[in-house]
Amino acid sequence: EVLLLESGGRLVQPGESLRLSCAASGFTFSSYAMSWVRQAPGKGLEWVSSISGSDGRTYYSDSVKGRFTISRDDSQNTLSLQMSSLRAEDTALYYCAKRGSSYGYYFDSWGQGTLVSVSS
């Protein structure tokens, strides 16, 4: 069974930094691209960032490019998201998601999310 467990979310002030983690189990972590998808309170889903499983190539949405950094540690089966210069509009539930297959960037497994609140 695939399990994804996010952690690290909390209340921070605008401009601060935060690091999210996702512990993965139940599959060969190194073989799969992983992503972060967020959901602002009462809103829809927004893709944030992805990292490939093969060469570690990274991708970002324009809204976080230059502020967020995605990384992975295949030895620890862990995905991370380093978030800096946080803004109120970054407030959301952040999901860790596993890519479904090498044929498409859909997400076949999701964690339960970790809540990031940015407010003064």
Place this chain on the structure above:
Amino acid sequence: EIVLTQSPGTLSLSPGERATLSCRASQSVSSRYFAWYQQKPGQAPRLLIFGASTRATGIPDRFSGSGSGTDFTLTISRLEPEDFAVYYCQQYDSSPLTFGGGTKVEIK
């Protein structure tokens, strides 16, 4: 960026009825790169359909997906009580990956 517009915003139906959800893309999307998700309150999204029409593992056959180009449809043939939820479409044909705004299927 490909914008996905879902309609209707809310669908009020009774158990046993047929639900038809629409997702329209601002530009053509390959049907190989289109997915649907279900999200219940307080839960993470669950993959229903990928490749526009392929059901994910464990998804009942009352769920079906169709479409091509700019128009895609998710159909629930007979609504069960557990199907009342919010449904999102997603395209992964081009970056950035984008989701629709969601359709809420509520009990009438």
